[in-house]
């Protein structure tokens with residue numbers, strides 16, 4: 001008879017929650033998940049957080065979709081795969097024929113694999129002939145990518161998590177790292193506790209890491225650009241900059257110095273609310289930490305508090321500028337670390353699910369890129385930029401976008417201004433949603449396709465540290481579901497392109513052929529827990545630490561970029577008198593579609609809520625747990641009040657996960673966007689609060 005241990009399968013996988021990229025061995029018996037053993041992956045070693053360890057029940061949730069659905073006469077009915085795929089191919093072809101390729105758009109999932117994100121943009125560009133393709137980095141870190149592309153040339157973290165541990169000073173800006181990137185935060189906390197690194201946290205909310213920091217600075221919302229520019233000005237004027245680094249490795253000093261001229265300490269004090277002495281002390285700390293070039297220096301970590309603002313790209317640029325003038329690039333313990341949210345949001349961008357770039361950040365108009373893709377795909381890339389996520393919705397409302405195919409993204413809860421978004425869905429002629437569950441967004445679809453989960457397929461994810469890792473099939477796809485890559489391949493086939501992929505390894509081989517930064521990536525080099533950080537040379541040599549010898553520009557030099565301050569647009573006023581902040585929490589991921597389906601996580605935090613300060617509670621006579629209504633110019637939500645010192649004064653905070661779409665914080669957020677990337681300025685929202693009667 002078969003022994004119990006013989007029937008247990010151990011499979012290497014990578015976490016499907018945040019972008020830290022923890023890897024695990026997952027123990028299964030048939031479809032039962034028996035145990036999740038962390039590591040020994042490079043990101044986490046033997047660590048995990050509560051979601052990585054206990055958050056897998058969503059795979060076997062009774063809510064999983066197991067058959068395609070087609071809307072007919074306003075109701076969904078079950079359909080066979082062939083019928084659903086035929087219908088999609090026919091409708092996409094028909095709409096393209098009637099309105100042209102740019103009447104269609106595609107959104108890739110940052111939860112799906114690299115191979116799948118690559119196929120979404122290949123489908124859009126090769127099968128349909130449009131650049132209307134994007135992914136959810138439009139909602140989070142596109143501004144950080146922009147800031148880094150402008151200054152150092154690669155849109156990714158400049159080193160690894162291990163490199164952050166080697167810093168003498170870690171500064172986090174607008175990042176609730178302990179809850180949003182828990183295992184990475186654990187490594188920072190350990191280095192701090194051992195006395196190896198100092199920790200400065202800059203945020204408007206006093207979260208866990210803020211309470212542990214040596215220095216916690218609390219500027220006014222949306223003013224990070226100002227104190228960062230004041231730091232740069234002060235450092236340059238006092239002769240504290242790294243002159244040798246500037247002379248040999250950096251261009252553009254003169255224009256940059258002129259661009260920060262207005263940012264005096266007095267101005268910064270008035271605009272940010274930080275004391276001039278605090279800013280000066282931070283400048284001295286940065287300079288001191290970066291002085292011994294044989295050791296680590298300064299790492300700056302940032303997230304949505306910076307990027308989800310009208311000036312998200314400009315502030316990200318200001319961070320990189322500051323690191324450049326102080327020589328904090330190119331050695332371990334230095335550099336820029338925008339922390340990626342989803343498990344594969346880095347990868348979805350790397351793979352070219354973007355309206356102006358194919359895989360590896362190659363511009364669609366670049367002649368060499370056009371040539372490579374002509375050879376590989378047999379079509380000529382169109383040179384003009386397509387629509388991004390936010391523009392797709394605007395175009396649908398304007399009647400210019402007719403069809404949208406959306407994979408694995410609960411946009412109804414995660415995009416800003418949900419009511420505006422749903423108007424866009426209503427205006428479409430045809431919408432396909434591909435997901436694990438019948439999501440709120442799926443209600444608007446014409447065809448809903450049941451996708452396989454990450455445990456049910458093979459592929460690769462790329463984490464925040466540019467680390468490409470393989471995941472293996474721990475169990476076959478749930479009956480009735482299919483991996484995303486097979487779905488795209490089947491529709492492409494029906495529309496006249498015989499891709500013929502039989503395994504994701506073949507897709508990766510193609511990615512390597514057309515993507516210089518992935519040239520040396522292959523499944524053979526990613527066996528088991530092996531991983532590679534891009535750029536990966538053809539011989540398989542990878543680059544965990546960037547910019548050691550050169551920056552990613554033709555002359556090898558970095559570029560100081562004269563960025564511009566974009567003040568927020570919605571400061572509280574008499575009608576909307578509170579500033580609304582939003583973000584993640586430890587127990588839930590993103591909108592909560594997966595974590596609300598994990599009993600333990602759902603029980604610990606059953607729904608969303610609003611954090612209000614003790615001062616505001618006293619002012620409005622609100623008790624803990626009382627129901628309140630938050631109202632903005634865009635919508636209203638009903639939530640329970642949670643009184644906490646994490647927020648202060650007239651700041652309120654609502655987590656982005658919500659059990660019901662009608663209470664999601666993004667009913668309140670608006671249409672103002674980062675001026676460069678169109679990333680919604682979620683953090684630039686003013687609301688008012690009404691106390692609801694008990695009962």
Ligand code: SF4
Pocket residue numbers: 015016017018019020021022044048049050051052053181182183184
């Ligand atoms: Fe998963 Fe992120 Fe937690 Fe690691 S830190 S286990 S990647 S959610």
